[in-house]
Amino acid sequence: xxxxxxxLLIAWDAAEPRLIERWTADxxxxxxxxxxxxxxxxxxxxxxxxxxxxxxxxxxxGVLPNEHGIHHFLQWSPTRMSSVRPSDExxxxxxxxxxxxxxxxxxALDLPMTFAPRPFxxxxxxxxxTHDRFAKxxxxxxxxxxxxxxxxxxxxxxxxxxxxxxPEELLLLRDEILESTxxxxxxxxxxxxxxxxxLFMLGLGATHRGGHKLWDPSPLLPGTxxxxxxxLETGLRDVYVACDQAVGRLLAAAPEDCTVMVCSLHGMGPNxxxxxxxxxMLDRILSGSTSDRTPSSPSSSPGLLRQLSDRIPEPWRLxxxxxxxxxxxxxxxxxxxxxxxxxxxxxxxxxxSDLQGKVQINLxxxxxxxxxxxxxxxxxxxxxxxxxxxxxxxxxxxxxxVSDVQRSDRLFAGGVRLHELPDLVVQWTRxxxxxxxxxxxxxxxAIQWPDPGGNPDGRxxxxxxxxxxxxxxxxxxxxSQIDGGHIRDLAATIFSRLEVEQxxxxxxxxxxxxxxxxxx
Numbered sequence: 001x002x003x004x005x006x007x008l009l010i011a012w013d014a015a016e017p018r019l020i021e022r023w024t025a026d027x028x029x030x031x032x033x034x035x036x037x038x039x040x041x042x043x044x045x046x047x048x049x050x051x052x053x054x055x056x057x058x059x060x061x062g063v064l065p066n067e068h069g070i071h072h073f074l075q076w077s078p079t080r081m082s083s084v085r086p087s088d089e090x091x092x093x094x095x096x097x098x099x100x101x102x103x104x105x106x107x108a109l110d111l112p113m114t115f116a117p118r119p120f121x122x123x124x125x126x127x128x129x130t131h132d133r134f135a136k137x138x139x140x141x142x143x144x145x146x147x148x149x150x151x152x153x154x155x156x157x158x159x160x161x162x163x164x165x166x167p168e169e170l171l172l173l174r175d176e177i178l179e180s181t182x183x184x185x186x187x188x189x190x191x192x193x194x195x196x197x198x199l200f201m202l203g204l205g206a207t208h209r210g211g212h213k214l215w216d217p218s219p220l221l222p223g224t225x226x227x228x229x230x231x232l233e234t235g236l237r238d239v240y241v242a243c244d245q246a247v248g249r250l251l252a253a254a255p256e257d258c259t260v261m262v263c264s265l266h267g268m269g270p271n272x273x274x275x276x277x278x279x280x281m282l283d284r285i286l287s288g289s290t291s292d293r294t295p296s297s298p299s300s301s302p303g304l305l306r307q308l309s310d311r312i313p314e315p316w317r318l319x320x321x322x323x324x325x326x327x328x329x330x331x332x333x334x335x336x337x338x339x340x341x342x343x344x345x346x347x348x349x350x351x352x353s354d355l356q357g358k359v360q361i362n363l364x365x366x367x368x369x370x371x372x373x374x375x376x377x378x379x380x381x382x383x384x385x386x387x388x389x390x391x392x393x394x395x396x397x398x399x400x401x402v403s404d405v406q407r408s409d410r411l412f413a414g415g416v417r418l419h420e421l422p423d424l425v426v427q428w429t430r431x432x433x434x435x436x437x438x439x440x441x442x443x444x445x446a447i448q449w450p451d452p453g454g455n456p457d458g459r460x461x462x463x464x465x466x467x468x469x470x471x472x473x474x475x476x477x478x479x480s481q482i483d484g485g486h487i488r489d490l491a492a493t494i495f496s497r498l499e500v501e502q503x504x505x506x507x508x509x510x511x512x513x514x515x516x517x518x519x520x
Contacts (some may be wrong), residue, residue: 005498006258007473008250012243013112013131013208015264017043017134017468031248032470035260038419039472040513042482043353044490048266050411050425051463052355055265055487056113056132059166061092062491062507066415068092073113073132075420076360078367081343083352084368085114085134086420087117095491095506096122096199103498104198107191110184111203123195128187129157129180130209152187154164154465156180157205163458164451165213167224167232173213174235178242181206185246192253198498200254204246210239211268215461219434252491259473263513265487267464274401276456277439278357279350280428280447285388286347290445305374343369347381348423355462357402366419382407382424389426391441401439403429434460471514473497485511 024033047054047065057070065071065370066089074083094114096106100121107364108114108124110133117124117140125144127137139145157180166279181204188202214235215265222230230240247262265274276358284290313352343362347415351358361381372381385405436449450456467487492508495501 005198006255007199007261007494007497008254008258009199009263010201010247011111011201011492012262013203013205014211014266015207015243015410015468016211016266016267016269016464017264017466018092019240019472020264020265020508021238021467023237029089029240029244029262031244031251032262034264035247035251035470035472036479038478039260039470040476040480041470042468042481042485043267044263044467044482045484046266046465046467047487048408048463048467049408050356050427050457051130051421052266052463053113054464056111057091058488059265059490060094060111060114062095062417062488063092064412064488064507065421066412066418067507069417070113071358071421072352072354073134074423076351077215078097078363078370081368083338091417094503095494095503096120096124098503098506099498099500102115102496103287104500106199106201107195107197107201109188109191109200110205112202112205112208123191123199125191126188128155129184129205130203131157131205140437142421147189147291148187151190152183152237156183157209158419160209160212162460163456165220165226165458166173167217167220169232169501170213170220170235171228174210174221174231174238177210177239181242181246182240184249185249188246188250189253192250199494202246202250204244206239207268210236211404211461212271212459213461214239215268215411215459216270216432217460219345219460233347257367257474259476259496260471262470263490264467267460267466267468268302269464271455271457271459271462272428272430272433273353273455273457273459274323274355274357274428274433274439275350275355275357276450277447278359279390280355280437280443281389282348282350282385284441284444284447285385288443343367344371346371348385351422355428357424357426358422358430359426361423363423366454387440388444391443392439392447392502393441395446397436397438399431401436403427407518437474469511469514476514480513482511 023029024036047058051065051071053072054065058066070086075086077084097120097257099106106122110128110130112130113134114126117126118137119140125139127133130445162454163199213325217232341349348359348361348364351360360380361372362370363372372378389405390400404427406425410459433452434455437448438448469482471484476508490513491506492502493510493514497509
């Protein structure tokens, strides 16, 4: 068993496989194209198909969401009747901790949705320029964050702005993304030289933020200055090019015998989310009403907090919010998105969501203020909501708004963390939500789209349920195809590649053709 093997894993967060395939073919991404010529490539199945916030925890643990329980950076707490950040207590540990116990050293740099770093055999830096964060930026060893900030400056990817952006704001964002990608690559190069490692992992948040905000700027282009128009039209491509350049720099710094894995855990496409109108859809169904906000509706208006927030410039809001402890920040975010709910009437309610709709039943014995009885009444409420949600169509095309609604307890066969998943998950039709003028139901009337021609959350792009893996190295056939891979198999593949026995609590199996290298 060799202990001198090296793996360099570069995760392009939420990069879209179709773009990777198009731009490696036409020469836009030359470093990936060269890897493709000498390695293996394929799309990966992802848990983003039903829970878009679950892929990174699935990668870390090798188990599905019903076992790790994470699907968003703010999740519903039935005892608090509010949304809170999940903790790492009792959850599967990151697989690189187990690698460390087997004598393999890891450097984990800027991987999204990680908990605060804990001591292990390696180096971890989290929250530098990631799109999604569970905790404040931190490092192990603790002094590393301060050292890198002195040397490379502060992290340069600001918190995402939720809401429509102007062309000027998107151009500034593009520049910020490019700068942050260069900065985190500088750090990666330095750590690769300074540290001893068997596994080096870098997360590039550029493709995630860029995909959300720069996927389709066309509604903003009329009237835009010609030079700005050109920059916006190529903004997302520029982001992918910057990530490809980062790959080239890291390949040059890596050991010659290094196995290289470039991956994404889910993709990106037009924003299909209708989460902004889901609370109103639920209100209509639960009240049997065809009009907006009837007295019997379980939810009031979005509340005074959101009304005030809409009147305060975002830089001022963020400046105040960031001075508060994280607990209070999360309480404000929860109230902002969920509004004020009358728990004495609400049989169900919408949870904070990025893409799929998430519905929680206000269940007696689970929710502190629960009113729905377990068993037959719970089933009836679920059936009523599923029937009602699938009755909504686009007012102009008559195409369904919802493609499917599933109960989590039927999507997953048990699991120690099943209770942390929403009761119902709503999959939207794969058309852009911005195409709506209004949506209608024969029973529940018409609901106006909040931002005709646009997206209320300011995201022109949102997630698709496929990732990709491109791998090259000893024993991996050139120009070969990966078939049937799943993101939960990546950790097992790394263990196999490093010739370390896979722990029993790590799920997944090595991906065929990428696992254990041939001994020459």
